[in-house]
Amino acid sequence: MKRFAFFPGCLIPARHPAMEFAIRETLPKLDIELVDLEGASCCPDPIYFKSKDKLSWLAVAARNLCLAEELGVDLVTNCSGCTATLSETYHMLHDDPDVKDQVNQRLAKIGKTYKGTSKIRHIATVVRDEAGYEKIRNSVTHPLVGLKVAIHYGCHLLKPSKIMNVDNPDDPSVLENLIRALGAEPVRHRNWYLCCGKACQNEDIPNNMMHDLLGSVHDEQADVLGMICPTCFGQFDHGQMKIAKLFEEDFHTPPVYYFQLLALAQGVPYDQLGFQKQRFKPTVLQQFEEAAAPPA
Amino acid sequence: MTKRQNEDDIVRVDFGFKRLLAETVEGDLANFCYQCGACVGDCPAATYSEEFNPREIMLKVLYGLEDELLGPDSVIWECTNCYACHERCPQQVKPVEIVISLKNMLAARGDAPDVVNRVIHTFETTGRTVPYSPAIDKQRAKFGLPPMGEVPMDEIQALLEPATEGEAT
Structure with a gap:
């Protein structure tokens, strides 16, 4: 059983619980275990909140990534928007040490440090790469x-x-x-x-x-x-x-x-x-x- | 002797505006644009709108034409955020990131569209972009799902404030 931190975002759990139900129902049959992320916020969304202020957007996204890092697992997303925000944050903080430093200064205020140890995986790639098409077919x-x-x-x-x-x-x-x-x-x-x-x-x-x-x-x-x-x-x-x-x-x-x-x-x-x-x-x-x- | 150009035909680059743009995250990438137009072909907004053209937006950015980029009813809000230009750009300019940096400048002036401001407000006050209501947990219960988790708003709000006074945004 491969374990992942589950980042459901806002839209699926709040507006489309049927989608979340389906995910929680199907993944165990593919030997994928989801661990809930306590205290996760909106990713934040890559359209509206990113339009407001990219640095705040990165800081909040980095906090969500820290929650997965604290559990020592990779993070799985089920929404393309969350995947975009969290993956962009992962790459931006990896590529730009100055921005990473600014984000970590903000995270220091809440006692957290972003390290970059948890990867972001969209659920489609998790079932493709961890289970494989054959296992899905067999389920x-x-x-x-x-x-x-x-x-x-x-x-x-x-x-x-x-x-x-x-x-x-x-x-x-x-x-x-x-x-x-x-x-x-x-x-x-x-x-x-x-x-x-x-x-x-x-x-x-x-x-x-x-x-x-x-x-x-x-x-x-x-x-x-x-x-x-x-x-x-x-x-x-x-x-x-x-x-x-x-x-x-x-x-x-x-x-x-x-x-x-x-x-x-x-x-x-x-x-x-x-x-x-x-x-x-x-x-x-x-x-x-x-x-x-x-x-x- | 070549004829001296008419003063009115000369576009003057507004370096002050470009410096402000460069202070936003990835706003400094704009200078690598060589106007090849690779960003246009796959752009859904350019395909479906006469007025939206990412190459033209980038040209205005290179000149620093603030009034045209950040004027009332700015065309930048027509961007569909599809990231096709980011994918196509041979110069790694990430035109969509420049558009978002311009949106950051408009938002800082309080000039974002109402619909955008509403979502931002919901996030800043609840930590989510879909406002919570008890009806949500009721629906979730029908699928045997636990209630929506709590978001520690003190932590979120701390992250929305600059760490130091001089922090670039």
Whole structure:
């Protein structure tokens, strides 16, 4: 059993507890143990609070990293935004001794020192590298055969690649392979690389971008949109209603967070996975509940 | 003899503004920009907006055109923070970091958009970006999850203050 400090962030535990439930349900089956981080704060977010003051942003992020260092383990994140903040902090403090010194002066006020001994791992890389696709496949009791899952990586999981260290941002494969391990078919639609636009303060940009993205997913006749980031999820669930109204075009593509899909494939019943809370409900998944287990 | 240039055609570099920008974390990277435009092709905001162009923003930064960069309704808030320019830049300028440094300068003047200020305020007062409510713990309980953990706000607030008076930000 490999141990990691679990950094759930704000969005998943507060707005999408079903996602956290799915993570806590699925990881033990892959021999990954999560240890809770007492006293963790917001990462802080790489969009809003980073806009206020980068040095304060780094100091608070470094405090969160100190909590994992105190436990002597690496830290696992489930939100692309948290991954971005914490990974950038790790790299910035490693590359710039002056900034590290300033951050440590602030941390000294609360009796902490950032050392840089705990690495930041996104949950997708933890299941890929610690468990492996084969182990994930073996944990599946209800394979999602025939399900077409359009992929949406979002931005911060992959870029900047030197900092995130997850996959090649021009030709990634981790999400496709994770979906394949469930027996489902990943679909790389023509707008797969687009951003969800959440950070942009001019609404026209995300509206048009999301409309184009949903259109290309629709053209491929994908059943659901496979998500790995809770911010993107919000854009494509709640936000999809706005797009449908604005463009008078209802693509009706339910977004699904990857670990809820994994939980379903591992045999957790549809009704326990919180899908009924979504604006666009992935009812297509209900058929897999009764599916027979694959032959041993 | 070559004709002397019209004074009005000359762009004067505002080094004072550039020095202020350089004081922000990674704000000093801007000077490595050689205006190649690699940041433009993958930029979602540039693709979907006529007015947002990261190369042009970088050019204005090189000249130090403060009024155009930090004026009212600054175009920098259209950045989607996707980090494609950071990925593409052959000079490691990290254009998105320069944009965020400019946002830091606007925030310091109290000129951030309301929606941004609201999230910042929530973080500074609760340590989280999603405001806590008892309904959250009720929802969590339905999934057998424990209540949201406490954030020691005294520690967070101490970290938001400079350690020394002269600390660069």
